Amino acid sequence: MRIFTFIFILLAAFLSLQACNIESQSNYKAGSADQSANQSAIVDDDILDFMNKAASGAMMEVQLGEMAEQNSKSDGVKNFGIMMVKEHTRANGDLQNLAKQKDIVLPAVVSEEHQKHINELTPLRGPEFDEKYMDMMVNDHQADISLFQKAVNFNDPDISAFAAKMLPVLEKHLKAAKKIERNLTM
Numbered sequence: 001m002r003i004f005t006f007i008f009i010l011l012a013a014f015l016s017l018q019a020c021n022i023e024s025q026s027n028y029k030a031g032s033a034d035q036s037a038n039q040s041a042i043v044d045d046d047i048l049d050f051m052n053k054a055a056s057g058a059m060m061e062v063q064l065g066e067m068a069e070q071n072s073k074s075d076g077v078k079n080f081g082i083m084m085v086k087e088h089t090r091a092n093g094d095l096q097n098l099a100k101q102k103d104i105v106l107p108a109v110v111s112e113e114h115q116k117h118i119n120e121l122t123p124l125r126g127p128e129f130d131e132k133y134m135d136m137m138v139n140d141h142q143a144d145i146s147l148f149q150k151a152v153n154f155n156d157p158d159i160s161a162f163a164a165k166m167l168p169v170l171e172k173h174l175k176a177a178k179k180i181e182r183n184l185t186m
Helices: 002-041 045-071 075-101 112-121 126-151 157-185
Strands: none
Touching: 045 075, 045 112, 045 126, 045 157, 075 126, 075 157, 112 126, 126 157
């Protein structure tokens, strides 16, 4: 009889442990579902990447625009630089506000890639600056347009709306940059 009692106690203990384990696993899965729901409210990597690139790009455009005002020989390039400072400062302000709404901290300085562009232009003056700056502006705005076109399709309606609002501005900048670049080579 003792053996049956021992086996019964052992079986009861085993079943109790199994029941606890099943309950623990279901709580873990419920917790995981809650975590997934919370993480879906968190901005995804593509949006973070877009916002960081957009912020860094806007800061670069402002810095290079200020350089154009001082280092350019061409009135067209200087005016383009003034437009870059004005419009990219506004765009970066809008992006900062959007980031605050999303609890995203944007970079306070330009990325390493954008800093390289700034460093390339820093020592240049006059026509040499003008040609290099306008070539950079054409290439940069083409890349920006591609970046913002992708962002228009993000699932986040606020980010998508910001990107859609900025696309015509970037296209205007590209058109102006190409025109100025053509005029420099004539």
